[in-house]
Amino acid sequence: MQDLTLTCNALKEWAIAINALENGKTIMLLRKGGIQEQGGRFQVAHEQILLYPTYEHQQPFLLKLDYSSLVVPVTSGWHPETVTISSWAEITDIFQVSDESIVKALEPFHIWSESFISDRLKWKHHQPLYVLLLRVYKLLQKVEIPYRKEYGGCKSWIDLAEVVSRQGAEPVLSNSKYNEIVEEIRKTIGKKL
Incomplete structure (x- = not known):
């Protein structure tokens, strides 16, 4: 029988x-x-995914002030020798947004600067911006995996060589708090459509 708590x-x-x-x-x-x-x-x-941290493209000026001071820029092509996987998430909602007024209304809910979001919306302007809502769970134990060349590059999805267990992971937010935020976001998007 397949263990459904394992994923790569x-x-x-x-x-x-x-x-x-x-x-x-x-x-x-x-x-x-x-x-x-x-x-x-x-x-x-995939709707249930491990969260794999990257460093290369994060820059302080692309983030709101509260987050910009937490980023140490790295040189192009830099990556750690090992990567720490400490959480997984279920993608509960997906919205496609093309209207800048909707993106501006979502400002309280994300960490990026207004200019970065505006630029992302305009880049490949014929394609929508995807708004993903994630129910995040902290793993019982962090998992250290070696960096592999195939994990690099400008792509969103990777399959890890290692399989990670999600069993026993604890949600970051309670059900009620998570659902409350989701409803606020849905209403914000719905009001602008």
Whole structure:
């Protein structure tokens, strides 16, 4: 019988964003997709995913002030020798947004600067910005995995060589708190449509 708590599917995201997710500061990610995405567009490959931290593209000026001071920029191509996986998430909601007024209304719910979000919306302007809401769970034990060349590049999804157990992971936010934030976001998006 297959153990459904084991997974190797991971979503790559800035380490600062994963930290905010793991600390309950946000439940939202905004994605357009990396250069190496299949078909050149972002797609949700899995609904339950490990959160894989990246460092290369995170820059202080791309983040709100509360988060910008927490980022230490790295040189292009830099990566750690080992990567720490400390959480997994269930993607509970996916919205496609093309209207800048909706993106502006979502400002209280994410960590990025207004200029970065505006630029993301305009990049590949014919493609929507994906708003992902994630129910995040902290793993019982952090897992250290070696960095592999195939984990690099501008792509959202990777399959880890290691299998990680999600068993016993604890939700970052209570059901009621998570559902309350989700409803606020749904109402914010619905009011603008």
